[in-house]
Amino acid sequence: MHPILLHIGAFKLPTYGLLVACGYIAAITYIFRKGRNSGFEKEDLSDLIFYSVLGGMAGAKLFYAVTYWNEFGQTFAGRISYLFKTFQYGFVFYGGLIFGASTFLFYLFRVVIFAGLLPAWFNINHRTVKPCCGERSS
Numbered sequence: 001m002h003p004i005l006l007h008i009g010a011f012k013l014p015t016y017g018l019l020v021a022c023g024y025i026a027a028i029t030y031i032f033r034k035g036r037n038s039g040f041e042k043e044d045l046s047d048l049i050f051y052s053v054l055g056g057m058a059g060a061k062l063f064y065a066v067t068y069w070n071e072f073g074q075t076f077a078g079r080i081s082y083l084f085k086t087f088q089y090g091f092v093f094y095g096g097l098i099f100g101a102s103t104f105l106f107y108l109f110r111v112v113i114f115a116g117l118l119p120a121w122f123n124i125n126h127r128t129v130k131p132c133c134g135e136r137s138s
Contacts, residue, residue: 024053044111052104059099060091067092 006013028049035045065072065083068090072079083090 047111048104048107051107052100055103056096056100057091059102060093060096062099063092063095064090 002015004012005015005018031045031049032042036042061083065079069079072082
């Protein structure tokens with residue numbers, strides 16, 4: 001694989017970054033298509049994607065920091081500043097996968113499914129079962 005796909009003047013297009021962006025676009029397109037067919041709101045899906053990407057990037061950078069912490073400098077402040085100065089690179093795949101998937105599942109179950117489907121289920125069932133004691137109502 002060529003590390004730099006395109007180099008024009010000061011602009012460099014890294015191959016890995018382009019392929020990651022293509023993966024994001026493919027995943028977003030898939031989620032929107034499947035979500036629309038399943039009846040989810042576009043706004044909920046947009047939030048789900050946004051928080052998943054944000055969680056994945058934070059996890060990937062966190063795993064990078066934990067893995068290479070001793071190589072960043074001598075002082076704590078120097079190490080932290082190095083992390084922010086090198087934000088365009090320095091991500092660990094497994095950290096992104098773990099945190100991105102965790103954020104995705106948390107947001108999906110906590111916000112989209114429970115907020116969207118649980119109230120509708122309760123409204124249907126409260127007519128036949130009393131929520132406090134489980135007795136049938138007339």
